[in-house]
Amino acid sequence: xxxxxxxxxxxxxxxxxxxxxxxxxxxxxxxxxxxxxxxxxxxxxxxxxxxxxxxxxxxxxxxxxxxxxxxxxxxxxxxxxxxxxxxxxxxxxxxxxxxxxxxxxxxxxxxxxxxxxxxxxxxxxxxxxxxxxxxxxxxxxxxxxxxxxxxxxxxxxxxxxxxxxxxxxxxxxxxxxxxxxxxxxxxxxxxxxxxxxxxxxxxxxxxxxxxxxxxxxxxxxxxxxxxxxxxxxxxxxxxxxxxxxxxxxxxxxxxxxxxxxxxxxxxxxxxxxxxxxxxxxxxxxxxxxxxxxxxxxx
Amino acid sequence: xxxxxxxxxxxxxxxxxxxxxxxxxxxxxxxxxxxxxxxxxxxxxxxxxxxxxxxxxxxxxxxxxxxxxxxxxxxxxxxxxxxxxxxxxxxxxxxxxxxxxxxxxxxxxxxxxxxxxxxxxxxxxxxxxxxxxxxxxxxxxxxxxxxxxxxxxxxxxxxxxxxxxxxxxxxxxxxxxxxxxxxxxxxxxxxxxxxxxxxxxxxxxxxxxxxxxxxxxxxxxxxxxxxxxxxxx
Numbered sequence: 001x002x003x004x005x006x007x008x009x010x011x012x013x014x015x016x017x018x019x020x021x022x023x024x025x026x027x028x029x030x031x032x033x034x035x036x037x038x039x040x041x042x043x044x045x046x047x048x049x050x051x052x053x054x055x056x057x058x059x060x061x062x063x064x065x066x067x068x069x070x071x072x073x074x075x076x077x078x079x080x081x082x083x084x085x086x087x088x089x090x091x092x093x094x095x096x097x098x099x100x101x102x103x104x105x106x107x108x109x110x111x112x113x114x115x116x117x118x119x120x121x122x123x124x125x126x127x128x129x130x131x132x133x134x135x136x137x138x139x140x141x142x143x144x145x146x147x148x149x150x151x152x153x154x155x156x157x158x159x160x161x162x163x164x165x166x167x168x169x170x171x172x173x174x175x176x177x178x179x180x181x182x183x184x185x186x187x188x189x190x191x192x193x194x195x196x197x198x199x200x201x202x203x204x205x206x207x208x209x210x211x212x213x214x215x216x217x218x219x220x221x222x223x224x225x226x227x228x229x230x231x232x233x234x235x236x237x238x239x240x241x242x243x244x245x246x247x248x249x250x251x252x253x254x255x256x257x258x259x260x261x262x263x264x265x266x267x268x269x270x271x272x273x274x275x276x277x278x279x280x281x282x283x284x285x286x287x288x289x290x291x292x293x294x295x296x297x298x
Numbered sequence: 299x300x301x302x303x304x305x306x307x308x309x310x311x312x313x314x315x316x317x318x319x320x321x322x323x324x325x326x327x328x329x330x331x332x333x334x335x336x337x338x339x340x341x342x343x344x345x346x347x348x349x350x351x352x353x354x355x356x357x358x359x360x361x362x363x364x365x366x367x368x369x370x371x372x373x374x375x376x377x378x379x380x381x382x383x384x385x386x387x388x389x390x391x392x393x394x395x396x397x398x399x400x401x402x403x404x405x406x407x408x409x410x411x412x413x414x415x416x417x418x419x420x421x422x423x424x425x426x427x428x429x430x431x432x433x434x435x436x437x438x439x440x441x442x443x444x445x446x447x448x449x450x451x452x453x454x455x456x457x458x459x460x461x462x463x464x465x466x467x468x469x470x471x472x473x474x475x476x477x478x479x480x481x482x483x484x485x486x487x488x489x490x491x492x493x494x495x496x497x498x499x500x501x502x503x504x505x506x507x508x509x510x511x512x513x514x515x516x517x518x519x520x521x522x523x524x525x526x527x528x529x530x531x
Contacts, residue, residue, distance in 0.1 A: 252401070252419070252438070252439070253401070253420075255381070255382065255400065257400075271341035271360050271362065271381060272341030272342060272362055274341070275360070276340075285360070285397075285398075286398065287400055287401075287417075287419045290420070290439065
């Protein structure tokens with residue numbers, strides 16, 4: 001199994017409640033997978049200060065203060081580090097490449113969980129409820145959030161195997177299912193200079209999409225390209241700073257439900273994750289069709 | 299002569315307060331009768347499963363997987379959408395979904411009637427074994443896959459691979475069929491089919507002109523042994 005949730009807020013008045021709503025959604029999906037969990041939060045001013053780049057790091061092997069000093073030294077300018085659970089969020093007034101390079105110099109063995117403007121990615125091994133409590137996720141704010149509860153199948157239960165995979169600037173993918181030809185696609189991407197952090201199949205999908213986007217394709221085209229290249233079962237939620245997209249494979253055996261109101265668009269593996277959203281009783285609710293890309297932008 | 303007054307008892311369970319297992323256990327009580335209302339399902343799985351009594355159960359809201367599964371005798375109405383496998387393996391009685399149903403609705407159902415007033419997604423009536431299914435809207439791909447007996451009526455369109463590897467289920471579709479599965483073919487509508495379809499539509503609360511439907515069935519070329527293929531065995 002595995003559970004996916006995503007919430008894209010249209011009504012700014014709901015933004016202070018993003019974390020509270022996302023927590024309920026994530027924890028409702030914990031019996032679809034409780035090996036690990038992760039979330040991506042777009043627009044929380046504490047975790048990803050506006051106007052700055054934020055890099056989310058795991059397994060840095062050091063503490064926030066030491067990492068902050070090391071990043072600042074490598075960057076040649078100030079950097080702030082916020083510890084949220086196991087994740088260290090490094091933010092600075094620098095472009096993405098410069099801050100990523102500085103983070104990699106300061107903590108060469110760290111796992112980059114995500115990077116970009118207005119994006120914080122938190123993930124860890126353990127029970128989704130315990131992780132969400134540890135992150136104080138209910139207090140998060142912002143305009144968009146995605147989450148994943150993992151029941152591991154093809155790779156290890158560790159931080160590198162936890163979703164989301166946020167491998168491009170501001171981009172993020174969560175996946176329910178399995179890619180069967182991921183090793184082949186990984187080899188081709190590696191030949192094209194793409195770097196991988198894990199043996200996980202979803203990371204291949206995420207890096208495939210990031211590679212497509214980096215080559216100038218739009219999200220819809222990139223996802224259609226994924227349909228023709230990657231084989232297997234998948235319901236995917238692909239987000240970036242300004243967009244939110246859902247895709248299912250041709251067989252569509254991995255569940256998905258979308259609900260939409262004037263105030264928000266939400267997606268989850270099952271309806272029960274959406275049952276507490278404000279106004280859900282009047283939402284338009286449907287099951288996404290196979291191989292159709294559903295995308296929303298802000 | 300005594301006057302008999304019939305009073306129907308109605309019992310309400312709120313799934314926000316009473317655990318699902320307690321509600322289902324209460325609905326499994328021997329000799330059960332009356333009307334029941336289940337509120338606050340909030341997408342829960344296995345709501346009103348395994349009923350075997352001539353009762354009426356109304357579920358007020360959306361349900362998760364396998365709602366009204368294995369139903370016998372009961373009339374279950376789901377006022378909302380249903381997740382995967384609604385009325386799976388139903389034996390008798392009826393299940394009505396006022397909204398949409400997710401994949402594998404009425405899978406392997408042997409008897410009774412499932413009505414989905416909205417759309418049903420992929421694999422509707424998969425391996426159907428004798429139940430009747432009427433869908434008010436569209437059905438997704440691979441519906442009636444390997445369906446053996448019973449009837450499937452689709453008032454809207456059908457997705458790809460309709461009736462793949464079909465046995466003897468009869469399928470009636472009013473709209474477009476994206477593609478037919480292996481061994482599924484369009485067939486002539488005889489008077490007995492028009493009559494059968496009229497009855498099914500009526501049972502589901504519709505009065506469409508049956509002549510606007512096309513009947514599909516098995517070409518029966520897959521499930522008979524063919525001597526030309528002897529070398530393949």
